[in-house]
Amino acid sequence: MSLARRIVIYLVAAQLLAFLLGWVMTLGLGMAGVELFATTWDELAKARAEKQVVASVARAADGAIVLAPTPELQAEQRRAPDMKIAAFDMQKRPLAGSSAELVAVLRHLIGISPTHVHFVLPGDESSTPLGLMEPKWTPYGRIHIAVYGQKFRWDDLIDAWQREFRWLNIYVVMAVSLSTATAWFAMRRGMRPLHAVAREAELIDMDSLHQRLTSSLVPTEITPLVRAMNEALERLDLGTARQRRFTANAAHELRTPVAVLTARLDAPEEASFKSDLKRDAHRIKYIVEQLLATLRAGEQPALLAERVDLGAVTRAVVDDAALLAIRDDKQIEFIGAPAPVEVRGNGAAIAAVVGNLIDNALRAEPENGEIVVRIGEDATVSVADHGPGIPESERLMIFEPFWRKNEATPGAGLGLAIAKDLVEKHRGRIWVEETPGGGATFKLSFPHPAAG
Known part of the structure; x- marks a missing residue:
């Protein structure tokens, strides 16, 4: 069911309920004695009493219209001994069976054909009208019916409600109809901004995730929904960008070692052929592990909450690289460190970063040189080489994606950028300093070791 239809239905139901509650409140005020609404419970029995009198209008054997109380009316008169009834035909003549007391009082009014008369008989000191006379349609034409002194029954509430609605039905119908039409028109107009936003959403695809829905078009009540949708688009855009960045990183980072490996296969007669292949395979291994660690850390943040022995992870990486270093x-x-140093993170991701730094240091280290890998008690890892070093002016740029000092620089310039991304996901930092005596020292720092 459409929103517009639901609102219209709710509005109609609310108006009918308001009419019913208004009638109940008016009745309550009347029962409480408020003069403007003054009434009694017995007055609510008028509608039922009138129906009983109408049902009692009959034609006598001589053809005259008379009041012949039905068994139901007779039972009611026994229940309410003071009840009086009367009826006047179209010629203003009282029907046989009418109360002489009522006829005597009302014969002076019937001449003006009243449409609705409330009255109190002489001698009754009530401030609220106990009697009612009004015209009613019967099988014998239009007849004025008068009732007086009727007694309340609980089912009179239904008759009284029906009577009130009959008097006011045209107003209720018109009010409900006009408000329904107004609500329908307002909803149709109000839904236009939503249709405009829907058309905007239809135009968004994987190539236009940067676009956002226009929240200023919609009503204030719908703004949180549009804002949430824009936030979802933002997350989707970031996720897609991360996937594309991963693909680009993988392609660029693997391009150089694969090209080198291909070139070596063209010269199998070289004495160092086998060791060179192992070195290249070792480098590709760390590149792939680093790329996968970056992807998993972005998609599953919970993987970064493991307890990791920083020294053990680093020692394992050093052991893997030692053979290649010797060759x-x-x-x-x-x-x-003197004691185990634990951090919160992902062991594979930390190993990939450390492996990347060791691989870079081994390539920078002169022949017969030695790189130093140190674990600090303050949850730091340093990898020092004695190569050409990195000028201070370039120490920030080397962590930018695709940065190269020149075209002759080996690698695609992504390894350190990926390492920086992984370390920051661990809420740590990576930087480079000068090695005493010359060279570069890369350092990793992680949050303070978790206690317990």
Whole structure:
């Protein structure tokens, strides 16, 4: 069911309920004695009494119209001994069976054909009208019916409600009809901004996730929904950008080592052929592990909450790289912390970052040189080489994606950018300093070790 139809239905139901509650409140005020609304419970029995009198209008054997009380009316008169009834035909003549007391009082009024008369008989000191006379349609034409002294029954509430509605039905119908039409028109007009936003949403695809829905078009009540949809689009855009960045990183980062590996396969006669292949495969391994760690950390943040022994993870990486270092006539010195250093993170991701730094250091280290890998008690890792070093002016740029000092620089310039991204996901930092005596020292710092 459409929103417009629901609102119209609710509005109609609310108006009918308001009419009913208004009638109940008016009745309550009348029962409480408020003069403007003054009434009694017995007055509510007028509608039922009138129907009983109408049902009692009959034609006698001589053809005259008379009041012949039905069994129901007779039972009511026994229940209410003071009840009086009367009826006047079209010629203003009282029908046989009418109360002489009522006829005597009302014969002076019937001549003006009253449409609605409330009255109190002489001698009754009530301030509220106890009697009612009005014209009613019967099988024998239009007849004025008068009732007086009727007694209340609980089912009179239904008759009284029906009577009130009959008097006011045209007003209720018109009010409901006009308000329904107005509500329908207002809803149709009010839905236009939503249709405009829907058309905007239809135009958004994977190539236009940067677009946002116009929240200023919609009503204030709908603004939170549009804002939430824009936030969802933002997350989707970021996720898609992350996927594309991962694909670009993988392609660029693997391009150079794969090209080098391909070139080596063209010269299998080289004495260092086998060791060179292993070195290239080792480098590709760390590149792939680093890329996968970046992807998993972005998609599953819970993976970054593991307890990781920083020294053990780093030592394992050093052990993997030691053989290649020896074959290149280089050495790796590992200096651990006096006690285990634990951090919160992902072991594979930290290993990938450390492996990348060690691989870079081994390539920068001169032949017969030694790189130093150190674990600090303050949850730091440093990898120092004694190569050409990195000028201070370039120490921030080297962490930018695709940065290269020049075209001759090996690599695609993404390894350190990926490492920086992974470290920041661990709420840590990475930076580079000068190694005493020359070279570069890359440092990783993680949040203070978790207690317990």
